[in-house]
Amino acid sequence: MTLADKAYAALRHDIIRGALPAGMPLRMADLSARYEMGFSPLREALNRLQSERLVDALALKGFTVAETSQAEMQDAVAQRILIETEALRGAIARGGDGWATGLVAALYALKLQINRADDIWELEARHHAFHRQLLVGCGSNWLMEFFERLYSATERYRIPILLESGRDQGRDLHHEHESLAEAALERNADLACSLLVAHYRRTETTIMAQMAAKAAVSAGPRGPKLRDAG
Template identity: 45%
Template structure:
């Protein structure tokens, strides 16, 4: 029985986390267990465990006698999250470029190819979920040869927070950006093992997302 509850708790955590990141559960929303049970068909105990984990991720805030609330978003937070992601991602990228072997390069090439397949589709044919998954896969592949597990863990957490702002930035009707070209430049710099150039391009890539999100906040 405990194994089933643990599996349900993990699933509840992943579903709630995804819905916070994509905005289905809006910033500032009160998260009450009974309504969540009806909405998601999870048990009360797994939901409480999931919410507690999300507090640790800083995607949910818990206040005494007030319960759980989806963490708010703001221009100031977007700027801070983007800055920290850039710092962590560049350090991990430098490690990865130093340590990457043939297997790392093959993984990166494959991830970039899968991303390009989606990016090359007509806008009406692009599945947002496919694009998000392949974008994350590409950025993960870039860093996959970094040896510091702490660095990668911290970067993964900040990536999720920046993802909230990246998805928000797409609601900007005046957004003019050639994201495929940005990915191509990062990919070429990484393959050429040029850490300074790759870090500059990644930082600019992240900053453009942050700036676009700030314009709609």
Template identity: 65%
Template sequence: MTLAEKAYDALRHDIIRGAFAPESPLRLADLSERYGMGFSPLREALNRLQAERLVTAESLRGFRVAPLSLDELHDAIALRIQIESEALRSAIRLGDDAWAAGIVSALYALTLQAGRTGAQADIWALEARHHAFHRALLVACNSPWTLEFFERLYAATERYRIPVLLAATRPAGRDVQAEHKALAEATLDRDAGKAVVVLREHYLRTAEDIERAIPAQDGDALPAKAAV
């Protein structure tokens, strides 16, 4: 892994987990001290994150963490539903036994981690397995572009989900793992119509949970999370 790749991974991780407040400046000198890297790999990482809409850049003002808003959240989730619904239909049509086994394995790993408590309740292990499960559903769609868009949109919505998870907020009256199981079962049954409906409802419930957990301020702006 190159220094630029290490810088990208570290910055991306910190932005998504809310270590930097939305719209806060990302000064190269500060980042160099934080990560122990030179300006060149950090600048390359920031340009890459800008392309992913996690960072913004303005002439003479440098880089900043991209803002958060409910409008952006709903836009990203709507687009995820649209793209992933088509990808899921294609994966159901094209997927083989190895693809199906991958879904079963990813669901088992996710359910296992979700049920852990205490020292084993690692939020980052849970998030990694959550990502792996949703990707496993789509990986047989036979479209690298679609999977790239999945990754970008997943990261966009992850910025909203992670602070809620870190705050240990639990949606009342919702069994998220049961939703994952229902989604996997409909997919493995090759019932594309049902799978797409379950996927859509799953994402819309997540949007509702986030909106309740992070109340809007001034219309559509979300409150900034203090840097840690």
């Protein structure tokens, strides 16, 4: 890895897990001290993160961590569904033996880590690998690039839930992934796309509930104001 790659990986990791919170100014001197790197690789990493919409560049103010919102999260999920269902149909139509074998292997690797659930970052790596393998058979570099960008956009909403709870509550995630893989391998595009949409909508509902709960806690109790008795 180049220094810029290392800077990108470190910054992205801290943004995704919330160590660098939304709206935080990313001053070069502070980042250089935090990551023990020079300005050049950090600036290159920040430009790369800006292209993924994880940081914003403001005129005369430098970089800040991109804000989060329910509306932005819902938009990202909606676009993932649009892009990934198209890619999934292409993969089912054109994916060969290598794609199918890779999907079986990715599902098995994900199952092993879900059962362990002792390393959130390894689980996330295998989760990404599964969803990428599901689509890669489409043969479109543009669709896969959009997949990567939108995956990053939703990851920063999903990861805090995993970090707080260890896994999504009340869901059999292996069954969801297994059903999705089976439908794809059986070349049933309509069923596979339907399962993919349901999978993302369940995650969206979980994230919305989590964000609403945090907003309620931040707002604090707001009971009726007492008037003066005088």
